[in-house]
Amino acid sequence: xxxxxxxxxxxxxxxxxxxxxxxxxxxxxxxxxxxxxxxxxxxxxxxxxxxxxxxxxxxxxxxxxxxxxxxxxxxxxxxxxxxxxxxxxxxxxxxxxxxxxxxxxxxxxxxxxxxxxxxxxxxxxxxxxxxxxxxxxxxxxxxxxxxxxxxxxxxxxxxxxxxxxxxxxxxxxxxxxxxxxxxxxxxxxxxxxxxxxxxxxxxxxxxxxxxxxxxxxxxxxxxxxxxxxxxxxxxxxxxxxxxxxxxxxxxxxxxxxxxxxxxxxxxxxxxxxxxxxxxxxxxxxxxxxxxxxxxxxxxxxxxxxxxxxxxxxxxxxxxxxxxxxxxxxxxxxxxxxxxxxxxxxxxxxxxxxxxxxxxxxxxxxxxxxxxxxxxxxxxxxxxxxxxxxxxxxxxxxxxxxxxxxxxxxxxxxxxxxxxxxxxxxxxxxxxxxxxxxxxxxxxxxxxxxxxxxxxxxxxxxxxxxxxxxxxxxxxxxxxxxxxxxxxxxxxxxxxxxxxxxxxxxxxxxxxxxxxxxxxxxxxxxxxxxxxxxxxxxxxxxxxxxxxxxxxxxxxxxxxxxxxxxxxxxxxxxxxxxxxxxxxxxxxxxxxxxxxxxxxxxxxxxxxxxxxxxxxxxxxxxxx
Amino acid sequence: xxxxxxxxxxxxxxxxxxxxxxxxxxxxxxxxxxxxxxxxxxxxxxxxxxxxxxxxxxxxxxxxxxxxxxxxxxxxxxxxxxxxxxxxxxxxxxxxxxxxxxxxxxxxxxxxxxxxxxxx
Numbered sequence: 226x227x228x229x230x231x232x233x234x235x236x237x238x239x240x241x242x243x244x245x246x247x248x249x250x251x252x253x254x255x256x257x258x259x260x261x262x263x264x265x266x267x268x269x270x271x272x273x274x275x276x277x278x279x280x281x282x283x284x285x286x287x288x289x290x291x292x293x294x295x296x297x298x299x300x301x302x303x304x305x306x307x308x309x310x311x312x313x314x315x316x317x318x319x320x321x322x323x324x325x326x327x328x329x330x331x332x333x334x335x336x337x338x339x340x341x342x343x344x345x346x347x348x349x350x351x352x353x354x355x356x357x358x359x360x361x362x363x364x365x366x367x368x369x370x371x372x373x374x375x376x377x378x379x380x381x382x383x384x385x386x387x388x389x390x391x392x393x394x395x396x397x398x399x400x401x402x403x404x405x406x407x408x409x410x411x412x413x414x415x416x417x418x419x420x421x422x423x424x425x426x427x428x429x430x431x432x433x434x435x436x437x438x439x440x441x442x443x444x445x446x447x448x449x450x451x452x453x454x455x456x457x458x459x460x461x462x463x464x465x466x467x468x469x470x471x472x473x474x475x476x477x478x479x480x481x482x483x484x485x486x487x488x489x490x491x492x493x494x495x496x497x498x499x500x501x502x503x504x505x506x507x508x509x510x511x512x513x514x515x516x517x518x519x520x521x522x523x524x525x526x527x528x529x530x531x532x533x534x535x536x537x538x539x540x541x542x543x544x545x546x547x548x549x550x551x552x553x554x555x556x557x558x559x560x561x562x563x564x565x566x567x568x569x570x571x572x573x574x575x576x577x578x579x580x581x582x583x584x585x586x587x588x589x590x591x592x593x594x595x596x597x598x599x600x601x602x603x604x605x606x607x608x609x610x611x612x613x614x615x616x617x618x619x620x621x622x623x624x625x626x627x628x629x630x631x632x633x634x635x636x637x638x639x640x641x642x643x644x645x646x647x648x649x650x651x652x653x654x655x656x657x658x659x660x661x662x663x664x665x666x667x668x669x670x671x672x673x674x675x676x677x678x679x680x681x682x683x684x685x686x687x688x689x690x691x692x693x694x695x696x697x698x699x700x701x702x703x704x705x706x707x708x709x710x711x712x713x714x715x716x717x718x719x720x721x722x723x724x725x726x727x728x729x730x731x732x733x734x735x736x737x738x739x740x741x742x743x744x745x746x747x748x749x750x751x752x753x754x755x756x757x758x759x760x761x762x763x764x765x766x767x768x769x770x771x772x773x774x775x776x777x778x779x780x781x782x783x784x785x786x787x788x789x790x791x792x793x794x795x796x797x798x799x800x801x802x803x804x805x806x807x808x809x810x811x812x813x814x815x816x817x818x819x820x821x822x823x824x825x826x827x828x829x830x831x832x833x834x835x836x837x838x839x840x841x842x843x844x845x846x847x848x
Numbered sequence: 849x850x851x852x853x854x855x856x857x858x859x860x861x862x863x864x865x866x867x868x869x870x871x872x873x874x875x876x877x878x879x880x881x882x883x884x885x886x887x888x889x890x891x892x893x894x895x896x897x898x899x900x901x902x903x904x905x906x907x908x909x910x911x912x913x914x915x916x917x918x919x920x921x922x923x924x925x926x927x928x929x930x931x932x933x934x935x936x937x938x939x940x941x942x943x944x945x946x947x948x949x950x951x952x953x954x955x956x957x958x959x960x961x962x963x964x965x966x967x968x
């Protein structure tokens with residue numbers, strides 16, 4: 226496999242895993258985050274509700290403390306005693322109620338406690354100083370008959386016992402009115418009626434105070450300011466699901482309940498709702514219903530933390546997108562890198578290996594392509610240098626070998642020429658010796674047996690010399706072939722006839738019909754040589770020289786096998802070389818001459834050992 | 849019976865004389881020459897029945913002498929004595945012009961007897 230493909234697959238795989246992992250993790254994280262966010266916002270909502278209820282409870286306690294104040298208790302007891310002395314307080318009260326002129330002035334002179342009034346005014350001032358705005362819009366105290374005893378602020382008629390709130394406060398201990406918008410205060414406000422008892426629990430009177438919404442939800446506003454973020458908002462709903470506060474106090478009496486109010490009512494006291502009105506903008510609504518605080522039962526209001534999920538999901542989407550983009554870029558770049566690696570490295574490397582292969586096969590006319598990558602170019606250049614050097618080296622070697630061969634050849638040729646000339650020059654004196662011997666032999670025949678023996682020995686010596694000279698000349702002279710068509714059998718027979726086959730050896734020549742186009746004289750020399758070798762190998766033991774002739778794919782195959790002991794292993798491989806002989810009297814040129822002659826005919830000669838067999842293949846040419 | 853003459857040509861005088869002796873023993877007249885030029889002259893002079901001529905000779909070699917004699921007398925019977933074939937072209941040409949045969953050195957008494965008896 227190509228290195229570039231492996232790289233592409235590996236990198237592609239890594240980035241793909243990265244992408245899938247990123248997306249899966251992203252979805253899980255979002256779910257987890259939403260849950261976490263909901264839980265956290267629930268805690269916020271719960272705490273804000275607690276703060277709100279605690280604050281209202283504190284206010285109530287403030288006024289309860291006020292009701293227990295000695296000045297209040299004493300004044301009321303005193304006022305109640307005075308009222309009990311009156312014959313007809315009901316009539317007096319009724320009369321005063323219609324008398325609007327008496328508003329600014331307590332209707333019963335002497336009964337209205339100036340000291341208490343001053344105290345209430347101080348209380349109002351205290352709150353004003355403390356909070357910087359009018360917390361208390363209206364504050365007064367009535368005695369057990371419903372008549373005003375002290376008036377801190379606001380307007381009131383003198384008789385309150387006929388009012389519903391007064392009766393509720395007297396009977397239940399606490400009255401809390403609905404929130405109403407009060408033109409005169411320019412604010413929503415709620416009226417509280419607080420029953421005042423003496424230390425023994427006897428009814429003394431009622432304290433009425435009107436508190437503004439600003440003050441009631443003072444703590445909530447503070448909390449909301451703290452938790453509010455561009456995407457997170459603290460909201461206060463009333464018991465009907467209308468928005469009292471969202472960024473500021475709303476004109477809620479005229480508005481409709483929020484859409485998710487039913488779900489809050491159906492749910493637990495603290496919970497989270499997911500609103501998926503818009504697909505990409507999930508809203509997480511965490512709420513806490515009022516449970517009251519200590520003695521304060523609560524208004525059944527609901528605090529809500531409203532957070533848009535896009536705010537935090539956006540970050541995740543950004544993260545996911547960046548993972549996806551990174552992955553895609555990674556995948557693309559892995560392919561690009563693969564292509565680049567393939568183009569700049571793998572392909573040139575492959576080219577180089579092909580080049581090396583062709584060089585190893587001996588083709589030097591190849592060149593490495595120029596690469597644009599420096600390293601590859603360096604390799605390519607080295608390659609080219611190497612090729613050139615190799616080529617030069619091989620050429621030099623070749624030249625050297627040729628020169629050596631030529632020198633050797635020239636020397637051999639020279640030696641050959643000398644040998645030929647010597648052999649030839651020896652022929653004439655040898656001829657003279659032979660003819661002289663013949664003449665002597667003829668003339669001295671029968672004269673003396675001893676002389677006959679001497680002459681016979683001379684004859685054998687002359688014969689040996691002639692044979693050796695003939696061998697040398699046969700080897701040295703490469704004369705053109707004088708071809709004619711001859712039956713193979715006659716060539717073999719002729720060869721056998723021209724040598725002296727000892728009686729212990731049988732020569733088997735097959736009845737072959739085959740005609741051979743060749744130089745009969747030369748081929749005969751070949752056969753003579755083979756037969757002489759065979760005879761000498763067999764020696765004095767009874768033996769057989771077997772000749773086989775067959776036709777094989779337009780070749781004549783002649784095999785000469787002898788029953789001799791075989792050729793010595795150490796010279797077997799070089800028997801066709803010149804000057805290789807095992808015979809004391811041999812020139813070592815016989816088989817070498819045979820090889821020359823057969824090759825001159827376009828054939829081949831080879832040998833097998835055990836039994837020694839020479840195979841000659843000669844092409845069957847036709848006239 | 850007409851006395852047959854053999855012209856024997858060889859530059860090796862010893863061998864020439866020995867061979868001449870052999871031929872004479874078989875009952876032929878022998879005239880000798882030591883080179884080609886002399887051989888051609890002698891042939892023209894006496895017109896022998898058979899010519900036996902060595903190839904390798906000074907002045908004029910056997911082939912050239914062969915061609916000259918054949919030029920002079922196309923019916924001349926000539927045998928060439930070879931050490932080994934020197935000039936293949938000339939050899940082939942000689943064969944085509946009616947060269948009877950060749951004999952190889954060193955030859956035996958029997959060979960000479962046979963050839964002379966056969967062709968002379």
